[in-house]
Amino acid sequence: MSFDRIREKLSILADAAKYDVSCASSGGKRKNSNKGLGNNTGVGICHSYTEDGRCVSLLKILLTNHCIFDCAYCVTRKSNDIKRAAFKVQEVVDLTINFYRRNYIEGLFLSSGIFKNADYTMERLIQVAKKLRLEENYNGYIHLKSIPGASDELMRQAGLYADRLSVNIEIPTKSGLKLLAPDKKHEDFMKPMKKVKHEIIKYQSEKKVLKSTPTYAPAGQSTQMIIGATGESDRDIMYSANFFYKKYQMKRVYYSGYIPVLEDHRLPAIGTAVPIVREHRLYQTDWLMRFYGFSVQEIVNDTYPNLELDIDPKLGWALRHLELFPIDINKADKKMIARVPGIGMQSVYKIIQARKYRRLDWDHLRAMGIALNRAQYFITCYSKQFYSQDLTPLQLKTKIMSNSSSKYHNQFTNQLSLFN
Known part of the structure; x- marks a missing residue:
């Protein structure tokens, strides 16, 4: 041929x-x-x-x-x-x-x-x-x-x-x-x-x-x-x-x-493609289930059937469970540290290892690369300061999004290739 x-x-x-x-x-x-x-x-x-x-x-x-x-x-x-x-x-x-x-x-x-x-x-x-x-x-x-x-x-x-x-x-x-x-x-x-x-x-x-x-x-x-x-x-x-x-x-x-590539009455209309951010949120949820110890029911359930598109699912879960926070970063177990927004699994292991030798403060956490623009509202450490100031979930969500919008946008953009 x-x-x-x-x-x-x-x-x-x-x-x-x-x-x-x-x-x-x-x-x-x-x-x-x-x-x-x-x-x-x-x-x-x-x-x-x-x-x-x-x-x-x-x-x-x-x-x-x-x-x-x-x-x-x-x-x-x-x-x-x-x-x-x-x-x-x-x-x-x-x-x-x-x-x-x-x-x-x-x-x-x-x-x-x-x-x-x-x-x-x-x-x-x-x-x-x-x-x-x-x-x-x-x-x-x-x-x-x-x-x-x-x-x-x-x-x-x-x-x-x-x-x-x-x-x-x-x-x-x-x-x-x-x-x-x-x-x-x-x-x-x-x-x-x-x-x-x-x-x-x-x-x-x-x-x-x-x-x-x-x-x-x-x-x-x-x-x-x-x-x-x-x-x-x-x-x-x-x-x-x-x-x-x-x-x-x-x-x-x-x-x-x-x-949408075909006209069919059973399908969404041409021009109504699924937002890529929805795919991203599903991949993040998948990640939390497989590597962070979350059960699927904790993230999506009858009360919360759909993921929020403006925030990641871990932050969404934390805002719904503020009664569990703050946690002491020097005493909490691995499972709870992994549930703090802004702390990934690599950082969890760094924290567990580092606190064997010293009591960790904000500077130590910052040096580890932890996203304190989110994590600071859910933890205490050696410096004792805690930033929630008795905010409601909605107020806290607004504050986190306004304080870290540019960083969050850049991180989202960089992560897309990892989850796709």
Whole structure:
């Protein structure tokens, strides 16, 4: 096939893949062997930035944008009048190897529209990964999208060649899925998730006994939810995310704000895209659940079904629980220090370590990089001064926002790349 036709396919199918954000690779550790190509040592591989500022990249494409389904929110739905294309298995293999040799990419993220049926599509995705591993001796990162409804045997095979597997739940609730994707069944999404979870546990257990046991999906599995296509509250979204973390041991749940690209009476009108700040608040809530010890019910619940867009969820929680503050930074336990607005987990560990040798005052905390423009209202330390002055939650919120608006805006801007 001509180079121009390959380039045309790449343009179409790379553009179609841009709506999928679930392409991080944290957790994968695939070592190079037998002088093969590439390696995967656990760094993130996606169009994003690492903590030291490096940009990492991957070939992110669909195998095809042909699809038998007619999901209202999807640009590749069968009723949409768009240009269609499909890669052959060997074309994807060749592109991946050639791009890697030229240092264009560090891995492959491969998804697909569903053509013929779920198993047929999943088989072709697996063929790409299998050829890369066995024929090209490629040891770089591979992320395969699990096709809803694929058989258990195919999901077992997929995990033997891919570093991460993901199946996008797409819509947070069953009712929303039924409205926008009536051809799809909720249980078809759950089935591959369950299989991958069980296979990961099985292979990890067997490897403890038999070292030659192959690695199965070392970077785990992830999923993605489209936000704002239906009327789910932030509570609905985060309760669903919590379910996936607990039930299926997800590495990550991604939140993708709906982008109106199609006219459909079931969808928000064109021009009403979800504010990026809403995505950001969901990612922050996700962070608090996974790393800060918060339960989902503490942040969003029946009383507070939606996150505040003007302040972060940790500050929102603290303002609702002023009776717990101030805490003494020299005596409080790690859990409570982590709940103070303006104190991140790295700072928590610095505080715990430093107070073994001295009683900490404001200057010590400032030197640690703690955001005292927020934290000062919720803590006391060696200097004893406390700044709340018996303010109401609303007054305190207004004061914090007015005193730190520029710093807060800059921090929000800088953090966007970390959560997306």
